[in-house]
Amino acid sequence: MDTLANLALGFSVALTPYTLFLAICGCFLGTIIGALPGLGPSNGVAILIPLAFALGLDATQALVLLTSVYYGTMYGGRISSILLNIPGDEPAMMTTLDGYPMAKQGRAGDALVISGVASFMGSFLSTIGLVIMAPLLASIAYLFGPAEYFALYLLAFCTLGGVASKNQAKAALAACLGLGIAMIGLDNSTGMPRFTGGNLHLSDGIDFLVAIVGMFAISEVFIFIESHGRNSALGVTLGKISIPWKDLKNTFGTMMRSTGIGFVAGVLPGAGASLGSFMAYMAEKGYVGSSGYFGKGDPRGVAAPEAGNNAAAGGAMVPMLTLGVPGSGTTAVMLALLLTLNITPGPLLFKDHPDVVWGLIASMFIANVVLLIMNVPMVKLFVKVLLVPAWVLMPMVTMVSFVGIFSLTGSYFDMILMIFFGALGYLLRKLDVPTVPVILGILLGSEMEDALRRAMVLSDGDWSYLFSSPIAIGLWVAAIGGFLAPLFLRGKLGKPIPVSDTTLDQD
Amino acid sequence: MSSDRIFGLVVVMGALAFFAGALQIQTSFLSDPVGPRVFPMLIAASALLCGLVLIAKPDAEPEWPALAAWGNMAIALVVLVSYALLIGPMGFLTSTALAAAGVSYLIEKNARTAALTGLGLSLVLFVIFKYGLGLGLFAFPRAWMG
Structure with missing residues (x-):
C-alpha cells in the first residue's frame, strides 16, 4: 500500500521529539x-506565523506547529460557547445554541465532554478522509x-462570496479589493511597476502576512475599543467532570452523520468550517425531527456542530493542499504560511515534498x-483562560502582532501598513463586507493573473480557450451557480438565532 | 444617504481611479497577448459593477459607534502609529509599556489596571521574545547601549 508507506514516512517525520514537542x-x-x-482560528494562526519564522523553524516544523494551533x-x-454563550470563534457559533442551555441546566461538564469527543471524532475521521481524498484529487489536478486554474480561482471567490456572506455585491467587492491589492508591485512578466505611485516600499508588493495580521488581529482591537470589552463573567458553574457514557452512546450516530456533512462542506472551496457546523446542525435537527429538543439543551445539538466544524476543518485542507485553493479563512492563512515557506501547494507538492x-x-x-487528552480530562485548566479580561488580552494581541511583523520584515512601513489594514478591516466589518475574500484575493491575485496570461499565451489571445475543456466548463458553471444560487435560497434558509440571555445584553 | 450608498460611491470612484491607473501601466514590447493592463482593468470593472449595485440596493444601516467611541478609536490609531515609529528608537520596554497601557486604558477606563497591564506585558513579552524565542530586540534605546 502506497498510502500506508507514505503515512509511515509521515510518522517518522512527525514523531521526532522536537516535532512532537511543537x-x-x-x-x-x-x-x-x-x-x-x-481570537479564533484565522487571527490566532495569523499572529503566530511571523513568530514561527522568527524561531527559525524549518518548513515541516512550522507546519506542524501551526496546524496544531489550527486544530x-x-x-x-x-x-466559551458552552460556558459564556459567546462563541470563542465563528465556527463555534452553532455550539452556543444547545451548549449554553445545557450549561444552564447544570450539565456544563457533560456538554464539554460530549463536544470534546465530537470534535475528536470529526477531525480524526476527516483526517482519514484527507489521507484518502488528497492523493486522488492530486492525481486529478x-x-x-x-x-x-483560472476557472478554479474564480470558483473559490464565487462560492466564498455566494455561500458565506449575506450580500453578493459586498463579497464580490471584497474579492476585487484583495485582487486589486495583489496587483501592487512589479509585474511578474514585464517587470514594470504597477500601482506603486513611485513608492519603493511598494515595489515588492504588499506582504500578505501584513495584510492578514492587520485585518484579522488589529481590527479586533478596534472592535473591542468600540464595545468597551465584552462582559465575560462566567454565568454558569462547572462541577466535577465525569464522562456521560449514555449521552456519548446516544450521540454516536449524530457525530458520524455530522462528520460526513462537515467533511463535504469543508472540501468545497470557499465554504469552510462555519458552514460545516451550520449544515451539520440543521441536518441533524431535521433528521431527529420532533422527538428532539434542539435549542433547549439537546446533547445532539452540541455534538452535531462540533463534529461538523472539526470535520470541515480537516476537509478544508484537501483543496488547499492539492489545488492551492483554500476552502476557508483559516486555510487561507495556512496557504499564506506555505507560500512564505516557499512551498507551492498543488499536485506537485505530493511528489516533490512527500515528507x-x-x-x-x-x-x-x-x-x-x-487535543482529546487536553480537552476532556484537562478542560478545567482552559476554563480559567476565560477569566483573562479584555483589557489585558487585547493589548497583548496588539503587541504580539507588532513584534511578529517587526521581526519578520523589520520595516516601519510594514507596521504602519498593518495598522492601515486594521482600520480598513474594522470599517469593512462594520459595513458587513467579509474580510476573508480580501485576504484570498491578496493571496491568489498574482496566481490568478498568471493563469489567465499563460492561458492566453497558449491560445495566442483567443479568449474562448478559457471554456475549451469539460473541466473548465464544469468549474465555470459551478462558479456561476455557487454565486447565484444563494440569491434564490436565502429567503428559505434563515440562520437560527442563539438564545438571548439577559446578562449578555449589556454591551 | 445611507452608509452603503456612500460606500458604493467611494467604491465607484476607487474603481475608476484604479482603471485609470491600469491605463498608465507601462508595457514592454516583449509582452504576452494579455499584457499587464488587462487583469487590473477586469478587476476595476467588476468593482465598479459592485459599487453600482451597492448604490442601487443598499443594505440596512449598520450600527455605527457613538462619537465618543470614534474618538477612542482615533486615539488608538495615534497610539499604534506612534508605537510603530517609536519601537526602534525608544527600545522595546518603554514603548511597549506605553502602548499596551494606552490600548488597555481605551478598552477599560481604569488607570491603575492599565498601567499594570502595560508594565507587566512589556516585561513578560520581552522575556519571552528575547530569551524564549531569541528575537533580536533592544530593551532600551540603542544610544544607551553603546
Whole structure:
C-alpha cells in the first residue's frame, strides 16, 4: 500500500521529539486561543506565523506547529460557547445554541465532554478522509491547465462570496479589493511597476502576512475599543467532570452523520468550517425531527456542530493542499504560511515534498490525540483562560502582532501598513463586507493573473480557450451557480438565532 | 444617504481611479497577448459593477459607534502609529509599556489596571521574545547601549 508507506514516512517525520514537542505546544496554545472570545482560528494562526519564522523553524516544523494551533482552536472555540454563550470563534457559533442551555441546566461538564469527543471524532475521521481524498484529487489536478486554474480561482471567490456572506455585491467587492491589492508591485512578466505611485516600499508588493495580521488581529482591537470589552463573567458553574457514557452512546450516530456533512462542506472551496457546523446542525435537527429538543439543551445539538466544524476543518485542507485553493479563512492563512515557506501547494507538492505533506498529515493525527487528552480530562485548566479580561488580552494581541511583523520584515512601513489594514478591516466589518475574500484575493491575485496570461499565451489571445475543456466548463458553471444560487435560497434558509440571555445584553 | 450608498460611491470612484491607473501601466514590447493592463482593468470593472449595485440596493444601516467611541478609536490609531515609529528608537520596554497601557486604558477606563497591564506585558513579552524565542530586540534605546 502506497498510502500506508507514505503515512509511515509521515510518522517518522512527525514523531521526532522536537516535532512532537511543537505539536503539543501548538495544541495547548491553540486551545487557549480558540477559547478566548475575540481570537479564533484565522487571527490566532495569523499572529503566530511571523513568530514561527522568527524561531527559525524549518518548513515541516512550522507546519506542524501551526496546524496544531489550527486544530486546537477548533477544539477550544466550544469552551466559551458552552460556558459564556459567546462563541470563542465563528465556527463555534452553532455550539452556543444547545451548549449554553445545557450549561444552564447544570450539565456544563457533560456538554464539554460530549463536544470534546465530537470534535475528536470529526477531525480524526476527516483526517482519514484527507489521507484518502488528497492523493486522488492530486492525481486529478494533473489534468488542470492554466484555463482550468483560472476557472478554479474564480470558483473559490464565487462560492466564498455566494455561500458565506449575506450580500453578493459586498463579497464580490471584497474579492476585487484583495485582487486589486495583489496587483501592487512589479509585474511578474514585464517587470514594470504597477500601482506603486513611485513608492519603493511598494515595489515588492504588499506582504500578505501584513495584510492578514492587520485585518484579522488589529481590527479586533478596534472592535473591542468600540464595545468597551465584552462582559465575560462566567454565568454558569462547572462541577466535577465525569464522562456521560449514555449521552456519548446516544450521540454516536449524530457525530458520524455530522462528520460526513462537515467533511463535504469543508472540501468545497470557499465554504469552510462555519458552514460545516451550520449544515451539520440543521441536518441533524431535521433528521431527529420532533422527538428532539434542539435549542433547549439537546446533547445532539452540541455534538452535531462540533463534529461538523472539526470535520470541515480537516476537509478544508484537501483543496488547499492539492489545488492551492483554500476552502476557508483559516486555510487561507495556512496557504499564506506555505507560500512564505516557499512551498507551492498543488499536485506537485505530493511528489516533490512527500515528507512535508505526510509529516503534516501525521501530525494532524497526533494533534487530535493530544487535543482529546487536553480537552476532556484537562478542560478545567482552559476554563480559567476565560477569566483573562479584555483589557489585558487585547493589548497583548496588539503587541504580539507588532513584534511578529517587526521581526519578520523589520520595516516601519510594514507596521504602519498593518495598522492601515486594521482600520480598513474594522470599517469593512462594520459595513458587513467579509474580510476573508480580501485576504484570498491578496493571496491568489498574482496566481490568478498568471493563469489567465499563460492561458492566453497558449491560445495566442483567443479568449474562448478559457471554456475549451469539460473541466473548465464544469468549474465555470459551478462558479456561476455557487454565486447565484444563494440569491434564490436565502429567503428559505434563515440562520437560527442563539438564545438571548439577559446578562449578555449589556454591551 | 445611507452608509452603503456612500460606500458604493467611494467604491465607484476607487474603481475608476484604479482603471485609470491600469491605463498608465507601462508595457514592454516583449509582452504576452494579455499584457499587464488587462487583469487590473477586469478587476476595476467588476468593482465598479459592485459599487453600482451597492448604490442601487443598499443594505440596512449598520450600527455605527457613538462619537465618543470614534474618538477612542482615533486615539488608538495615534497610539499604534506612534508605537510603530517609536519601537526602534525608544527600545522595546518603554514603548511597549506605553502602548499596551494606552490600548488597555481605551478598552477599560481604569488607570491603575492599565498601567499594570502595560508594565507587566512589556516585561513578560520581552522575556519571552528575547530569551524564549531569541528575537533580536533592544530593551532600551540603542544610544544607551553603546
